[in-house]
Amino acid sequence: MSSTDSTVQVTDDQMRRYAKMIYEVAGIEISPAKKQLLSNRIRRRLKESGIADFEQYYNFLKKLPISHVEWDGFLQEVTTHETYLFRDDSNWKWLRETFLPELQKTDKNSLRVWSAACSTGDEAYSIATCVADGLRNPSSWRVQILGTDIGIGAVQDANDAKFNERSMRLVPDDLKRRYFTQLGGAAIWEPKAKLRAMTKFRQHNLLDRLAESPFDLVFLKNVLIYFNADSKKCVMQNVEQVMKPGSYLVAGAAEGIGDLMGGFERIHPWLYLRK
Known part of the structure; x- marks a missing residue:
């Protein structure tokens, strides 16, 4: 089944490797409890990039310099939260x-x-x-x-x-x-x-x-x-x-x-x- 299917999640091993990579680059911890959330956000990058699955996308990112535009797209997906004017x-x-x-x-x-x-x-x-x-x-x-x-x-x-x-x-x-x-x-x-x-x-x-x-x-x-x-x-x-x-x-x-x-x-x- 394709990783672009909304029912498919990253495996536990993929979750661990993605979380480690995100932490090393951005200092942000992604807990295992957020597997579904992370899967959904990576899935949007799969559709955007045309890459077939989570594993291929992980390997793709590992080969890219941090300055590459795809890293920017990925980090925005995993770090973005709702924002609005005059919050709090x-x-x-x-x-x-x-x-x-x-x-x-x-x-x-x-x-x-x-x-x-x-x-x-x-x-x-x-x-x-x-x-x-x-x-x-x-x-x-x-x-x-x-x-x-x-x-x-x-x-x-x-x-x-x-x-x-x-x-x-x-x-x-x-x-x-x-x-x-x-x-x-x-x-x-x-x-x-x-x-x-x-x-x-x-x-x-x-x-x-x-x-x-x-x-x-x-x-x-x-x-x-x-x-x-x-x-x-x-x-x-x-x-x-x-x-x-x-x-x-x-x-x-x-x-x-x-x-x-x-x-x-x-x-x-x-x-x-x-x-």
Whole structure:
């Protein structure tokens, strides 16, 4: 029976080898309990690539350089999760009502933000919306919001910045009107120029150091739950190295990083201050 048949799953041995390969490349652990999920996602790559079965596809990937476009397609399949603008209201309430007002009490006129594992840019444009709306005189500020993701395709989608109604469903109506444009009556929205001017996107693996000057604020949400302890430690070391003293980290409440935060003060279950 063909691996493209929806009833066929990877074997236990294939599951082990695929999981090992994914971990070695991306630092992400895929548990045996996710055999069906992994099988379904690989199956989409089989249909796209025209390769007949799981074994042939595994051997195909092993022979390719990590920079090959098929690796990008594969990693996007196995790492992508649902994303949408203004996910987790408490984060945006804090950003708009606490962080930005406090920032404007200082003598600073610049702000650097990193949206790590940004997927298709929903989070980065949520940040940009809050910043554009929350700064009293935004033209006098130098704002740089960097979004990075391991998937080249995700980065391309973030640069294209086209969001459907589902992705936009939590954006407050007043912010949607002021900072987004609906395309030709279609149920597609794109950010206005003032948001695009703040944002840029590029490919990056969280297991590698990020060659950037330090940030005032980092968002690292809903990604470390897929990493084991060693990978989490590596990622957090890389993140801490590009955070200024006094900067903030917004994380997922269930990331499991509490024992790695010696250089931080915990403000909320999802918010940390860099010492």
